[in-house]
Amino acid sequence: MKVVLHICCGVCGIGTIERLHDEGHQITGYFYNPNIHPFEEYERRLKTVNIITKLMNCSLEDASYAPKEWLEQTANLAEEPEGGKRCEVCFRMRLEKTFLYMQEHDFDAFTTTLTIGPQKSAEVINRIGREIGGDKFLVRNFKKQGGFLRANEFAKRFGIYRQNYCGCIYSMR
Secondary structure, eight states: OEEEEEOOOHHHHHHHHHHHHHTTOEEEEEEOOTTOOSHHHHHHHHHHHHHHHHHTTOEEEEOOOOHHHHHHHHGGGTTSOTTSHHHHHHHHHHHHHHHHHHHHTTOSEEEEGGGGOTTSOHHHHHHHHHHHHGGGBOOOOTTGGGHHHHHHHHHHHHTOOOOSSOSSTTTTO
Protein backbone atom coordinates (compact mmCIF):
# COMPACT_ATOMS: atom_id res chain seq x y z
CA MET A 1 0.00 0.00 0.00
CA LYS A 2 1.20 3.56 -0.73
CA VAL A 3 1.24 5.40 2.59
CA VAL A 4 1.92 9.02 3.50
CA LEU A 5 3.64 9.16 6.87
CA HIS A 6 3.45 12.44 8.77
CA ILE A 7 6.89 12.75 10.39
CA CYS A 8 7.42 15.00 13.40
CA CYS A 9 11.15 14.40 13.88
CA GLY A 10 14.01 12.11 12.95
CA VAL A 11 13.96 9.78 15.95
CA CYS A 12 10.22 9.17 15.63
CA GLY A 13 10.62 8.66 11.88
CA ILE A 14 13.17 5.90 12.36
CA GLY A 15 10.90 3.56 14.31
CA THR A 16 7.78 4.16 12.26
CA ILE A 17 9.38 3.89 8.82
CA GLU A 18 11.00 0.63 9.85
CA ARG A 19 7.70 -0.79 11.11
CA LEU A 20 5.73 0.30 8.03
CA HIS A 21 8.40 -1.11 5.70
CA ASP A 22 8.20 -4.40 7.63
CA GLU A 23 4.44 -4.40 6.98
CA GLY A 24 5.18 -4.10 3.24
CA HIS A 25 4.12 -0.49 2.68
CA GLN A 26 5.66 1.99 0.25
CA ILE A 27 6.30 5.11 2.37
CA THR A 28 6.49 8.79 1.53
CA GLY A 29 7.39 10.98 4.49
CA TYR A 30 5.53 14.24 4.96
CA PHE A 31 7.10 16.93 7.12
CA TYR A 32 4.45 19.40 8.21
CA ASN A 33 5.09 20.81 11.66
CA PRO A 34 4.01 24.44 12.07
CA ASN A 35 4.22 23.98 15.84
CA ILE A 36 8.01 23.78 15.97
CA HIS A 37 9.68 26.78 17.57
CA PRO A 38 12.04 28.50 16.99
CA PHE A 39 12.72 28.38 13.25
CA GLU A 40 16.28 27.11 13.91
CA GLU A 41 14.79 24.08 15.66
CA TYR A 42 12.48 23.51 12.69
CA GLU A 43 15.47 23.56 10.34
CA ARG A 44 17.43 21.21 12.57
CA ARG A 45 14.58 18.70 12.71
CA LEU A 46 13.99 18.90 8.97
CA LYS A 47 17.68 18.30 8.32
CA THR A 48 17.55 15.26 10.61
CA VAL A 49 14.43 13.92 8.90
CA ASN A 50 16.18 14.29 5.53
CA ILE A 51 19.07 12.21 6.87
CA ILE A 52 16.91 9.40 8.24
CA THR A 53 14.65 9.19 5.19
CA LYS A 54 17.73 8.77 3.01
CA LEU A 55 19.16 6.17 5.40
CA MET A 56 15.86 4.28 5.32
CA ASN A 57 15.23 4.59 1.57
CA CYS A 58 12.11 6.72 1.93
CA SER A 59 11.12 9.80 -0.07
CA LEU A 60 10.23 13.01 1.76
CA GLU A 61 7.94 15.94 1.06
CA ASP A 62 8.52 19.16 3.01
CA ALA A 63 5.25 21.07 3.36
CA SER A 64 7.11 24.26 4.39
CA TYR A 65 7.17 26.12 7.67
CA ALA A 66 3.97 28.02 8.49
CA PRO A 67 3.75 28.79 12.22
CA LYS A 68 1.29 31.70 11.98
CA GLU A 69 -1.84 29.52 11.62
CA TRP A 70 -0.67 27.23 14.43
CA LEU A 71 -0.08 30.18 16.74
CA GLU A 72 -3.52 31.59 15.90
CA GLN A 73 -5.25 28.27 16.58
CA THR A 74 -3.45 27.63 19.88
CA ALA A 75 -3.13 31.15 21.34
CA ASN A 76 -6.09 30.74 23.69
CA LEU A 77 -4.71 27.36 24.83
CA ALA A 78 -1.32 28.59 26.04
CA GLU A 79 -2.00 27.57 29.65
CA GLU A 80 -3.14 24.05 28.75
CA PRO A 81 -0.93 21.31 30.18
CA GLU A 82 1.20 19.19 27.86
CA GLY A 83 -1.07 16.53 26.38
CA GLY A 84 -4.20 18.70 26.77
CA LYS A 85 -6.50 20.47 24.32
CA ARG A 86 -3.67 22.44 22.69
CA CYS A 87 -2.00 19.18 21.66
CA GLU A 88 -5.27 17.90 20.19
CA VAL A 89 -5.55 21.06 18.06
CA CYS A 90 -1.93 20.58 16.97
CA PHE A 91 -2.42 16.90 16.09
CA ARG A 92 -5.55 17.73 14.12
CA MET A 93 -3.84 20.48 12.11
CA ARG A 94 -0.99 18.22 11.10
CA LEU A 95 -3.15 15.21 10.33
CA GLU A 96 -5.63 17.26 8.27
CA LYS A 97 -2.79 18.61 6.14
CA THR A 98 -1.35 15.09 5.72
CA PHE A 99 -4.77 13.75 4.72
CA LEU A 100 -5.11 16.46 2.06
CA TYR A 101 -1.67 15.61 0.72
CA MET A 102 -2.68 11.93 0.58
CA GLN A 103 -5.81 12.78 -1.40
CA GLU A 104 -4.07 15.16 -3.81
CA HIS A 105 -1.28 12.69 -4.60
CA ASP A 106 -3.25 9.46 -4.93
CA PHE A 107 -2.00 7.56 -1.90
CA ASP A 108 -3.90 4.68 -0.34
CA ALA A 109 -3.59 5.71 3.31
CA PHE A 110 -1.91 7.99 5.82
CA THR A 111 -0.59 7.75 9.37
CA THR A 112 1.76 9.58 11.73
CA THR A 113 4.89 9.13 13.77
CA LEU A 114 3.23 10.93 16.67
CA THR A 115 2.07 7.70 18.32
CA ILE A 116 5.65 6.60 18.98
CA GLY A 117 6.24 9.40 21.50
CA PRO A 118 6.06 8.18 25.09
CA GLN A 119 4.35 11.42 26.21
CA LYS A 120 1.67 11.32 23.49
CA SER A 121 -1.64 9.46 23.66
CA ALA A 122 -1.91 7.02 20.77
CA GLU A 123 -5.62 6.71 21.58
CA VAL A 124 -6.19 10.46 21.08
CA ILE A 125 -4.04 10.65 17.95
CA ASN A 126 -5.69 7.60 16.39
CA ARG A 127 -9.17 8.96 17.19
CA ILE A 128 -8.36 12.25 15.47
CA GLY A 129 -6.84 10.45 12.50
CA ARG A 130 -9.98 8.34 12.07
CA GLU A 131 -12.23 11.39 12.40
CA ILE A 132 -10.31 13.04 9.58
CA GLY A 133 -9.66 10.12 7.25
CA GLY A 134 -11.91 7.25 8.28
CA ASP A 135 -10.47 3.94 7.12
CA LYS A 136 -7.78 5.78 5.13
CA PHE A 137 -6.00 6.43 8.44
CA LEU A 138 -3.76 3.57 9.57
CA VAL A 139 -4.38 3.21 13.28
CA ARG A 140 -1.09 2.39 14.95
CA ASN A 141 0.64 2.63 18.30
CA PHE A 142 4.26 2.70 17.21
CA LYS A 143 5.57 2.85 20.78
CA LYS A 144 4.38 -0.73 21.31
CA GLN A 145 6.83 -3.62 20.85
CA GLY A 146 9.68 -1.37 22.00
CA GLY A 147 9.26 1.06 19.11
CA PHE A 148 10.44 4.18 20.92
CA LEU A 149 13.34 2.36 22.59
CA ARG A 150 14.44 0.85 19.28
CA ALA A 151 14.25 4.26 17.56
CA ASN A 152 16.40 5.81 20.27
CA GLU A 153 18.99 3.06 20.00
CA PHE A 154 19.17 3.59 16.23
CA ALA A 155 19.51 7.36 16.73
CA LYS A 156 22.38 6.89 19.20
CA ARG A 157 24.16 4.46 16.90
CA PHE A 158 23.99 6.85 13.93
CA GLY A 159 24.38 10.11 15.86
CA ILE A 160 20.89 11.35 14.96
CA TYR A 161 19.74 14.53 16.73
CA ARG A 162 17.29 13.88 19.56
CA GLN A 163 15.38 16.88 20.88
CA ASN A 164 14.15 17.22 24.45
CA TYR A 165 10.76 18.87 23.85
CA CYS A 166 7.82 18.30 21.48
CA GLY A 167 8.69 21.40 19.51
CA CYS A 168 6.15 24.07 20.39
CA ILE A 169 6.88 27.31 22.15
CA TYR A 170 4.73 26.23 25.12
CA SER A 171 6.52 22.92 25.62
CA MET A 172 9.88 24.70 25.81
CA ARG A 173 8.87 25.72 29.35
